[in-house]
Amino acid sequence: MKYDIIVSGVGGQGVLSISAIIASSAMQEGLSVKQSEVHGMSQRGGAVVANLRLSDKPIQSDLIPHGTASLIISMEPLEGPRYLSYLSPDATLVSSTNPVVNIPNYPQLDGLLAKLRELKKVVLVDAEKIARDKGSAQAVNMVMVGAASPLLPLKIETLEQNIRTIFARKGERVVDINLQAFRAGREAAQ
Numbered sequence: 001m002k003y004d005i006i007v008s009g010v011g012g013q014g015v016l017s018i019s020a021i022i023a024s025s026a027m028q029e030g031l032s033v034k035q036s037e038v039h040g041m042s043q044r045g046g047a048v049v050a051n052l053r054l055s056d057k058p059i060q061s062d063l064i065p066h067g068t069a070s071l072i073i074s075m076e077p078l079e080g081p082r083y084l085s086y087l088s089p090d091a092t093l094v095s096s097t098n099p100v101v102n103i104p105n106y107p108q109l110d111g112l113l114a115k116l117r118e119l120k121k122v123v124l125v126d127a128e129k130i131a132r133d134k135g136s137a138q139a140v141n142m143v144m145v146g147a148a149s150p151l152l153p154l155k156i157e158t159l160e161q162n163i164r165t166i167f168a169r170k171g172e173r174v175v176d177i178n179l180q181a182f183r184a185g186r187e188a189a190q
Helices: 015-028 080-086 109-117 127-133 137-151 156-170 172-189
Strands: 002-010 032-038 047-055 069-074 087-096 122-125
Touching (some): 002 015, 002 080, 015 032, 015 137, 015 156, 069 080, 080 087, 087 137, 109 122, 122 137, 137 172
Parallel strands (some): 069 087, 087 122
16 A cells, blocks of 8 residues: 655645644554655745655655655645646545635636636635634644545544644643544545
C-alpha cells in the first residue's frame, strides 16, 4: 500500500498541523511515513505545502512524483489547483471553498469553484462556516482533516486520538471543539 498526500494552503491555516496529525496517526498504525514541507513566506500569507507519503513498505523519497498523489487537501480554493499535475488519474481533491485573497489578481471565486467542480473527483467544503458553527474559526484545519478522513487509509479512532494529543496542552475545551470540527467535516464530505 502506498498513499501520497499533498496538503496545500497559506501561512497560518494549519497545513503543518494537518500533516502532523495524519503522519502521527499513520505511524501509530505501523505505516512508514516521509514528510517534506515548504513554508518560506508563510508568515506573510505565502504558500505552504507539505508532501506526506504513507506506505506499508519503506519509503525512499519524501517528495511525491508528478501523477502519483492519491489526495490533495487544499485549505483554500486557489492553492489546490497549483498541484493538480501531481494527482494520479483516480485521485481526489478535497478543498475548502473559502478563499484567502492575498494577491491583487485573485480570480473570481464563482469561476474558480466552477473549475474545481469539473474535476473527476472533488470534495468542496465550506470549512469556515463549519468551524465557526463548532465554536472556533481556527478549527478549519480539523474540518479539512475530517473532510479528507473517508479517503485516508487510517482509522477514525487513531485520527481522533492524535487530535486529542496535539491539542491537549490547550485544554479540554479546545480539544472538544477540534474533535467536533473533525466530525462535522467528515459528515459534510460524505
